[in-house]
Amino acid sequence: NAGVMQNPRHLVRRRGQEARLRCSPMKGHSHVYWYRQLPEEGLKFMVYLQKENIIDESGMPKERFSAEFPKEGPSILRIQQVVRGDSAAYFCASSPKPLSSYEQYFGPGTRLTVT
Amino acid sequence: AQSVAQPEDQVNVAEGNPLTVKCTYSVSGNPYLFWYVQYPNRGLQFLLKYITGDNLVKGSYGFEAEFNKSQTSFHLKKPSALVSDSALYFCAVRMDTGRRALTFGSGTRLQVQP
Numbered sequence: 432n433a434g435v436m437q438n439p440r441h442l443v444r445r446r447g448q449e450a451r452l453r454c455s456p457m458k459g460h461s462h463v464y465w466y467r468q469l470p471e472e473g474l475k476f477m478v479y480l481q482k483e484n485i486i487d488e489s490g491m492p493k494e495r496f497s498a499e500f501p502k503e504g505p506s507i508l509r510i511q512q513v514v515r516g517d518s519a520a521y522f523c524a525s526s527p528k529p530l531s532s533y534e535q536y537f538g539p540g541t542r543l544t545v546t
Numbered sequence: 547a548q549s550v551a552q553p554e555d556q557v558n559v560a561e562g563n564p565l566t567v568k569c570t571y572s573v574s575g576n577p578y579l580f581w582y583v584q585y586p587n588r589g590l591q592f593l594l595k596y597i598t599g600d601n602l603v604k605g606s607y608g609f610e611a612e613f614n615k616s617q618t619s620f621h622l623k624k625p626s627a628l629v630s631d632s633a634l635y636f637c638a639v640r641m642d643t644g645r646r647a648l649t650f651g652s653g654t655r656l657q658v659q660p
């Protein structure tokens with residue numbers, strides 16, 4: 432059973448470009464979470480999605496950031512007009528059910544560098 | 547609001563000695579507590595969790611953690627450290643109701659010396 436998959440693993444963008452990060456949850460998981468990790472810091476929650484629904488986006492910046500989890504295909508985190516401060520590792524996690532007692536399984540992350 | 551504190555940025559221990567990585571939390575309801583480990587340039591790996599029941603929970607790779615409600619702590623422990631345990635450890639919490647997202651501590655780097 433493949434784990435959570437994220438691609439690309441590394442992404443370099445110039446300021447002002449768009450970044451698209453993809454996440455395929457574990458098989459059978461329909462709940463996806465995105466987190467951001469700045470260097471030497473813990474993970475900060477961004478958004479929680481189920482198929483075709485955004486459940487909680489309280490951690491997502493109001494501008495330039497968007498996320499989706501379509502009926503078919505991976506979840507996408509999109510950052511428009513990237514700035515240097517967006518440089519970070521972005522992790523996706525999935526869980527089989529929304530119950531709080533279930534642990535989340537994390538992907539290897541996408542390391543975004545904005546030049 | 548919920549929060550997690552990991553008071554030590556780094557813990558150094560000799561191989562074969564017991565290790566403890568500290569974590570305290572703050573939530574307004576019943577906590578669900580988790581420990582994750584992160585190796586360089588990798589994602590987080592789940593180690594163990596406390597949901598309910600026994601205060602001492604056992605997890606992967608010989609790790610265990612003790613839930614202490616009165617001290618609001620969930621310290622990670624291992625009786626005998628290995629060099630391969632050297633990594634970054636994160637404590638996380640969520641409440642039993644409401645928000646599903648995990649709140650993470652800032653992480654503790656464990657260095658096990660041979």
